[in-house]
Amino acid sequence: MRARTTPRRATTIGAVLAATAALGAPVAAAAGPPAAPPVRVGVGQADITPPTGSPLGGWVRADRLGRGVHTRLMAKAIVLERGGTKVALVSVDLFAAVGGLVKEVADRTADRGFTERNVVVSASHTHAGPSGFANFSTLNTVAPSPATIGNPSSFVEFLDPKPTDRRLYTFLAQRIALALRQADRDLGPARVGWGSATLPDVTKNRSIEAHLADHGQILARGQGRPELDPDGVLHTIDPDVDVLRVDRLVRRSTPCTRQGRRTRCRRTVAVPIGGWLMFANHGTVNPSSYQFYNQDHHGPATRVFEREVRRRGKVPAARAVVGVYGNGNEGDQSAGLDEQGPEHAEEVGRAEAAAMLRAWSAAGRSMTTRPALDLRWTRVCFCGQDSSAGPTSAQPIPGLPFLTGSEEGRGPLFDLTGIPLEDQRSPVEDGFAGHGHKIAVPASSTDSYPNGAPLFTVRVRDRIIASLPGEPTVETGRRVRQRILDAIGGAGVRRVIVAGLTNEFFQYFVTPEEYARQHYEGGSQIYGTNASVLLTDALVALARNLTGRGEAPQPYDFDPRNGVVADGEPYPTGATDGRMLAQPPDGRRGGQTVPFSWQGGPGGYDKPLDTAFLTVERRVAGRWRTVSDDRWIDLRWQVDDAGRHRGEWLVPRGADAGTHRIRITANGYALTTSPFTLVR
Structure with a gap:
């Protein structure tokens, strides 16, 4: 994609809008020819809560089912359009936004100008949504329950998982596409702005020894403490909260004075309609034993945010207000290590909402109708090529820690043995090319994983959103941000925001140092030691091209649908009496x-x-x-x-x-x- 807009200073009307900090205040229009058309924004949302009975995606356990519903699972979308450039920022309350499903959603909305190259879909990564909708079968894996773990046939299913549930897959595609269509139909004159806040006391790093390896400290599991980080405890987490605020500009009759008389005038008024919300926090505050579909901490966060924005902005009931909360570099970030459960999830979500509202209010002091808006997209092949740090692998291999799960909810094998299979390495280096000392877990076939990784860099005003198709750790995200900023040399970009779990799911992305420690995150990076570096190299090239400093990488030819067709029958509508x-x-x-x-x-x-x-x-x-x-x-x-x-x-x-x-x-x-x- 070639650039269609260039960064520029706000015009006179933009300066007037930026000064309009009071919600609902009239927006004055100043004279002067616009250099480019103003931005248009729309929002939409759709309920994606399926029938009950699916295994809870993310926990990978056959004995953890969605037996009911606590908070509805949602797809939410913000569409921005300016000067022929259109981009959709979407969040889905699922453990993953798999590439084939995203492609299906884009195809269903092609008549609205969408393709997989301008639809950015981030998963909240709640572990309390359904599983079974992935295009590649490994992500449909569920581990045998403790009751069946002694039965050898249960492991056959674990290593050779079920194909895609096409009924569920079709349902999700239809509903996510509905949210996107709603947002596109809602497009209208708008203003946008960025705000930031910090939330330092909610999350902790759950793999502290792996993180300390980034600082050259090699410690056995259980020996690390956050205080050992030479850059301080705060360096072990990502406390940053980023909000892209969007307000609709509408013509409204308001009180005014003319020739000394009180009357009513038609004026342009800014009405808040929501924001794109980013904070790094795993969707595991509710434990696996809480067998209700729910959004985890994201539910309280978005609902409190939306309700408060509506109240502060005096937004009419008929106007949608949408908080699009995906997830950031949350691979090792968790608010569920010391306490879990729905009460704690609400407490965490309310704290997130408060920080997001602080950022949203800060954004209100610097809004513009004419932001820079542009994006670049590519798809990178995991084909065993070299990265800037060394070779990658073409063979996807999960490691031993995958079998016993993460700290917030271990798997059934841990239930039986009490032993987490972390911090264990093979004495032989590269028994599998590019995988270092990983102890491999056999898989049914290597084609049960995707090998084409979609990547985005999206510029909105003075910030770049860089996507990763999986779960980056805090240090992985930090390195992505720094390398992009170093490469573009300013170019009017003040900040880079990493959006994880976007448009595909390759499990985890860790630094080479963290990979060598083989904690759960490193054992779950499936394409070897330097997989995250390969994607960072490509993101740097995309960002350079986005700012006019180099060529974008050519996309790898790959169909993420993997032969899955969205032809499932609709779900029934239930009983006719009760x-x-x-x-x-x-x-x-x-x-x-x-x-x-x-x-x-x-x-x-x-x-x-x-x-x-x-x-x-x-x-x-x-x-x-x-x-x-x-x-x-x-x-x-x-x-x-x-x-x-x-x-x-x-x-x-x-x-x-x-x-x-x-x-x-x-x-x-x-x-x-x-x-x-x-x-x-």
């Missing part, structure tokens, strides 16, 4: 739960998409008023094979006392509980 089984009790209060149950159909098919399944109402002055619904964070439900649903309202602390009820609105039936009383 009945209450147990009514909510009286006398509960804030901080407690209100249980209830009802008979419907099995499989989670009763749940509607995009609209409320469960709604809490409170009686006020003789009328029922909505308090909450299951698109927020305080309702959850699960269903068994006989269709018996058990629901819970997690009553917020400080909830108003009074008479309440819960409505159940399924695809095929509607129920209402008996009224119940909350006390103070």
Whole structure:
């Protein structure tokens, strides 16, 4: 792709807009011919929560299933368009945004001008979404449960995983494409700006000895401490929060004074519609034993962010406000090492939302209608070629640590042995070319992994987003950022932001020093010691081309769909009738739960998409008023094979006392509980 826009100083109208910091304040238009068309922005979202019963993606365990729903899984999109350049920034609440699925989504929206070369899809990496939708079978792997681990046939399935679940694959493609279409149809005049904040006390580095190897400290597992980092404890994590704020410009009637008389005038007003949100934090705050589909900490973070933006901006109810939260260089970053569970996930998410709102407010002080907007894309082959640090491998091989999982949730083999298979190396170097001292785990076939890695550099105003198709560690991300900044020599770019888990999933990307230690992350870098360096080299070349300083690498010819066709049948819509089984009790209060149950159909098919399944109402002055619904964070439900649903309202602390009820609105039936009383 050739550049279509060039960095330039804001025009007079841009300067006026930048000065409009107050939300909802009129935006004055100044005279003067524009040098380039203003930016247009649109937002969209769609519910991607599937029926229940899938293994939870990310935990790789057959005994961890999505038996119900806590927070809905979502696809959210921001589309930016300026001067013929269009780019979509999308997030999906899945453990991975696999390349074939992204290609399918782009193909389904080709009539709107999208291809896999301008759609940037980042996975939140929640470990509480479905699995089984990957185009390459290894990512559909689930480990045998402790109950079946003694059965040899269970390992046959582990090493030769099931093919793609085409029904689920088709459902996800349709729903993600819907979010993208909504955002593109929503395009309109806008202003954008960047803001940053720090969040230093939420995450920790879960592989501290591997990180310390980057500083030349070689320590056995369990001997490392963050304080040993010569650059300080904060250097072991990535505390940066980056927000791309987007506001819609609309014509609105507002009070004004003309010739000394109060009247109403038509003025352009900035209405906030959301932001692209970036922070590095693993989606493992909820443990694998919490068998509800949920967004993990991302759910509270985005919902609190969106609700507060709507409140501060006095945004009308009909206008969508969207927080598009992917993930950064989170490979070794976790908020789930010391504490786990839904309460902690909410606590973490609220802390993230507060930092994101600080960054969003900072962005409001420097908004423009005419940002630099451009992007470059390529696809790199893992074909055994040399990187700037040495050779890579053409043979994808997981290592021994993959078998027992990460610190937040070990696998069933660890359940039996109690031994994590980390920090173990082969005495023979390069028994497999390019893999150093890795102890290999046999796979059914090498073609069960992709070998074409898509990469983006996207410039928006004075920042570059650099993507990686997997989970980079904090130091990997730091090196990507520094090498790009060094290579482009300024060029008006103040900051590089690494977006991980984007447009494909190659598991982990670590530094060569971390790879040598063979912790879980290093053992899960499948293309050898220098795989991350090879991709960094390509990102540097893309960034140089983006800023007019060199040629972009030619893309490797590769079809990420791997023969998978999105031809799955639609899911059924569930039962046509239901009945209450147990009514909510009286006398509960804030901080407690209100249980209830009802008979419907099995499989989670009763749940509607995009609209409320469960709604809490409170009686006020003789009328029922909505308090909450299951698109927020305080309702959850699960269903068994006989269709018996058990629901819970997690009553917020400080909830108003009074008479309440819960409505159940399924695809095929509607129920209402008996009224119940909350006390103070």
